[in-house]
């Protein structure tokens with residue numbers, strides 16, 4: 001067998017699996033060639049708000065006060081302001097103010113959804129890895145907890161748009177993979193998956209079943225096989241969608257008249273090298 005055109009990844013995260021499904025060529029640029037991408041404001045803001053909530057919930061339940069939330073916000077701000085990703089956004093004074101205001105609104109949106117004192121946290125920003133045979137699945141869960149019935153629940157904060165009613169389940173692919181990681185590493189399948197949309201204070205929940213878990217594992221292995229085939233042949237299809245407007249590699253995408261072979265030379269000159277999450 002001829003050697004693969006690109007190295008086949010040995011480890012995949014739920015977000016990388018989802019990235020390949022969204023657009024194989026974008027996946028190649030970001031995850032196989034590991035080309036630099038400029039940080040995007042909505043991503044940095046999302047990471048920042050995650051950090052605030054992580055710091056808040058790391059307190060003992062009785063200490064998760066509004067004052068503790070303010071302190072968490074200040075601490076996260078001190079961490080983020082000098083960071084390379086934040087600096088690379090190049091925000092002027094007004095944009096910077098708007099960034100902090102939006103972030104505060106998102107934290108307030110969290111408070112409208114739940115009282116943090118009632119949350120029975122088992123783990124925050126929990127790194128889990130499991131061997132799925134053909135590859136290793138690894139990812140970080142925002143929050144693992146017990147609900148009021150003692151059932152295991154995975155929660156994930158969302159700072160983007162809330163999906164229309166009835167479309168929430170379509171956003172759960174990654175969450176099912178986190179449930180699979182829980183089963184493999186803790187021996188327990190979570191009962192529920194919850195996406196917490198902070199902008200509109202809307203939680204979306206679905207139940208996990210043995211069937212949904214088996215289907216998720218089969219789908220992940222199928223995606224890994226497709227990635228392996230793409231790496232072997234060097235062929236990564238394009239998938240044009242509304243997300244192309246946010247794609248850092250649009251300039252080199254054949255859908256828009258670009259030459260993908262030039263990205264490896266031009267992207268490092270165009271974009272500052274700032275570490276990904």
Ligand code: SF4
Pocket residue numbers: 023025026238239240241243244247248249250253254255
């Ligand atoms: S511009 Fe669109 S089709 Fe092209 S690589 Fe990016 S996401 Fe894929």
